[in-house]
Amino acid sequence: MKPLILLFFVCLLHISYGNSEVKLQNVFSAESLKKLYEALESSELRSDSSSVSPSSTAVINDYADNVISQVQSLIVEKGLDTVETPDAQLSFKRKFALITYKGSLKLTEGSVASVSSIKRDGDVVASYSNKYLSIQVPLRYDVLDVNYKYRAQIMKIHQTGRVIGKASSTTLKVDVGLNLTNLVVDLKEFALEDIGNIKLSFKGNKIDDWLLKIITNGLVPSFKGTIKKVVNEKLYDAVVTVVESLNKELHG
Numbered sequence: 001m002k003p004l005i006l007l008f009f010v011c012l013l014h015i016s017y018g019n020s021e022v023k024l025q026n027v028f029s030a031e032s033l034k035k036l037y038e039a040l041e042s043s044e045l046r047s048d049s050s051s052v053s054p055s056s057t058a059v060i061n062d063y064a065d066n067v068i069s070q071v072q073s074l075i076v077e078k079g080l081d082t083v084e085t086p087d088a089q090l091s092f093k094r095k096f097a098l099i100t101y102k103g104s105l106k107l108t109e110g111s112v113a114s115v116s117s118i119k120r121d122g123d124v125v126a127s128y129s130n131k132y133l134s135i136q137v138p139l140r141y142d143v144l145d146v147n148y149k150y151r152a153q154i155m156k157i158h159q160t161g162r163v164i165g166k167a168s169s170t171t172l173k174v175d176v177g178l179n180l181t182n183l184v185v186d187l188k189e190f191a192l193e194d195i196g197n198i199k200l201s202f203k204g205n206k207i208d209d210w211l212l213k214i215i216t217n218g219l220v221p222s223f224k225g226t227i228k229k230v231v232n233e234k235l236y237d238a239v240v241t242v243v244e245s246l247n248k249e250l251h252g
């Protein structure tokens with residue numbers, strides 16, 4: 001059995017038995033499973049008769065870390081730790097002393113690095129209610145790097161070089177559910193919550209200050225858009241793949 005399945009059974013046991021430790025190797029013994037179902041049944045009865053606390057919850061950080069490390073490996077295996085990103089072009093306009101200067105910025109050879117560096121951002125909470133287990137997983141990237149070659153043109157001036165944008169603290173909310181009636185796992189929510197500040201650094205030619213300011217204004221939103229796309233496509237795919245493989249394991 002894969003650790004993912006252990007995750008679900010172990011969190012059920014944690015919910016059923018509160019803080020008492022359950023050894024992994026005992027999880028699948030007939031006796032453990034019998035106790036598990038008895039405990040689930042009685043916890044359901046408690047739920048039904050109590051209007052104050054209709055569900056039980058448990059913190060399952062160790063097991064969540066195990067699953068997250070599988071998501072990380074999957075991203076690396078698929079060659080998606082560094083994702084190439086499409087070329088982009090931004091145009092800008094700026095007024096100096098009654099004259100409006102127009103220019104453009106071409107971005108090529110782009111990539112986002114360290115896509116596998118996703119980690120848990122606080123407690124992972126499992127709640128059980130009406131034969132349904134809901135697991136909230138807060139996730140975070142400490143740093144995500146966006147790297148592009150740029151070519152800036154304003155009137156007849158050209159400047160080229162590389163620009164690296166470091167995004168601090170990108171946070172996500174993921175919610176996974178397990179229906180205990182039919183043992184179907186589904187991804188109920190995958191939401192990119194926040195992309196932190198983006199700090200730009202330029203490599204290559206020294207860039208003029210006034211151009212730097214114009215470029216920065218255009219680059220920050222563009223880099224945020226790039227990060228959003230990479231997380232919503234590549235990380236999302238990895239999470240969906242893990243959920244699918246869990247369903248395959250559960251249903252043979």
Ligand SMILES: *[C@@H]1O[C@H](CO)[C@@H](O)[C@H](O)[C@H]1NC(C)=O
Binds near residue numbers: 132179180181182
């Ligand atoms: C769980 O699955 C059963 C059987 O397919 C279904 O009737 C029930 O509505 C599902 N529960 C939830 C919360 O989706």
